Amino acid sequence: MPAFTPPPLPSDDKRWKIVNGTMRKNGFARHALIETLHTVQSSFGYLDDEAIKFVAQSLRVPLSQAYGVVTFYHYFSLKPPGKHTVTVCAGTACYIKGADKLIAAAEQKLGVAQGQTTKDGNVSLMVARCVGACSRAPVVLCDGEVRGEMSGEQMLEQLERWTVE
């Protein structure tokens, strides 16, 4: 059997080298699929067709299987995120303390549903399952920074700041 040669990097964007690094570290083994997709998402912010194809070919995984994995796990996103991301935690403790009201307020303010990005690409509204900061519920993540005991006003203020920028 001829030795397998991985496909060339899609472009000379340096981030592909990081992605390739993860695969090399795992010996281009098929079970490194999820690890590699994590690297793609942390480098590029999301997974596009080109990236999924490249990873699938490099790891010799059928494209259908790679796509199946991407769509199975909530953590992977097929759409580019906005410039800012507000994530409302909807775990049980946050729900008991009124996270649903926060989500509704954010939806109204931004004019988009959860999981979507505003038309100008400025803010993405996400909902998390639980970030594990339950003791300070309700929790909102503003660009990844955990803010506990968030009130509706505080969250709207933050959204307003992002809009004005």
Added chain:
Amino acid sequence: MTLEELELIAKGVHQDNAKYDYEVNVCMDLACASQGADKLREALQKAAQSSGKKILVRKTGCMGPCSSGPLVRVDPDETLYASVKDANAEAIVNSLGGKPIPELQCDLNEHFDKQVRVVLENAGHIDPEKIDDYISRDGYKALLTALLEMTPNGVIHRITESGLRGRGGGGYPTGLKWSTVAKASGDVKYVVCNGDEGDPGAFMDRSVMEGDPHRVIEGMAIAAYAVGASKGFIYVRAEYPVAVARLTTAIREARRRGLLGNSISSTAFNFDIEIRLGAGAFVCGEETALLASIEGRRGTPKPRPPYPAVSGLWGKPTLINNVETYANIAPIVRNGGKWFFNMGSERSKGTKVFALTGRIKNTGLIEVPLGIKLREIIEDIGGGVPGGHKLKAVQTGGPSGGCIPADMLGLGVSYDALMAAGSIMGSGGMIVMDDTSCMVNVARFFIEFCMTESCGKCIPCRAGTAQLYTLLTRICTGTGTLGDLEMIEDLCDTVKSASLCGLGQTAPNPVLSTLKYFRNEYIEHIVHKRCPAGVCNMEAAVSAEPAVEVHA
């Protein structure tokens, strides 16, 4: 590394610490960090330097009462300060050697008095990023004792003797699981740690992995020695980046010290650990789904048998335990099985860590001996429900558990008692609800969770949860009928008995337990179109719009 070398390291740490007159420990767990613990630590560091006193400022894992964060504990006096701002840093440093500051002092005696710390014994006392700190508190002593002085069977015997049961929720006897894997034939075996804490409202495993990562590694290494494995995986949620970072550091440090790798302590035992990231799928907490995910595939469960103990990761015998189970191993090996057996209730031994959250005064992480009355947890440790509200229910076990009503607070917390009450122990989430929570809406919340998290492999779970959601939505919007209740009960029975894995089999629990204890709330919604807690929006009932159908 030998036991003598371990002792030398520990001695070195004690000597280093003795150079300081005071130790100022700052809790850097997520809850405290979200309240500015980072800035506080810097301010304390600065104040300590300019004061000229000999002060060690240390960052630690979770100290427990998160609602009073950011927390600072000053040793050797063991003074605990609550809600500390960076502006207080200088005052704290100045007070050292004199009297403590009464305004900041936190009086939580009752909160701590009823707790027994085994898993959390180091949390709040060590810097999780320093392996030597862990070693100075008897860390890795159990691993080396097991390797040098015990046979694998001897280790399994000790775990069996302790009566430890799986802390992930199921409560399967740990010793029995270990001996099954040990007896399974195969030259390659794996040890897996389930750190996919998907239960919303629970964060015990995160705190253990972040606050005391070496304890998990040591537990896994002992398990690997006992069952004959040489490779381990820790499966962690991607939502816990700090836990991943701490574990990565801990594994690197353990390798550097020769506590992971080849020929550990010059014996024939080789063991190394890799971290695998989850990607946001609740079902991956189920063991066969978790294994599929480690293999890089969609996390769908498989029918059992064969159990992972016989045919698991890549078809090899695999031991899977939860984070907290592994965290219990080192103290058991160190102190003996009888020591552990003597704690807890008749059939549930030892202690359990709970994440106490919701409508309660002292939210945070607690560790209690099993068998403790629920009332003691809620009233003494938790400090009761704040704001003059009335306790309604305590939810345990997350989406797989149920709601225990306020009049059952006399219940002793154990695997069997919770099961008999229609809930489960679960991984340790304990969410307190007061009269502002609508139990029908709570049931709907959990079913919605299970509906979205169902992997879709088997029909009872995929379609059943979706139909339950439709029915419950109907009741919540005031368009339900009394016949719906019967239909819900019937459907719950089907989903429970016909689903493939734990997710589906337990998904109806929140519905069934609320129906059992809070049926009047359901009736109130259906007959009087009224939500007693004022949560559900009944306007739809007026305009008589049918509830939105969900297609699975």
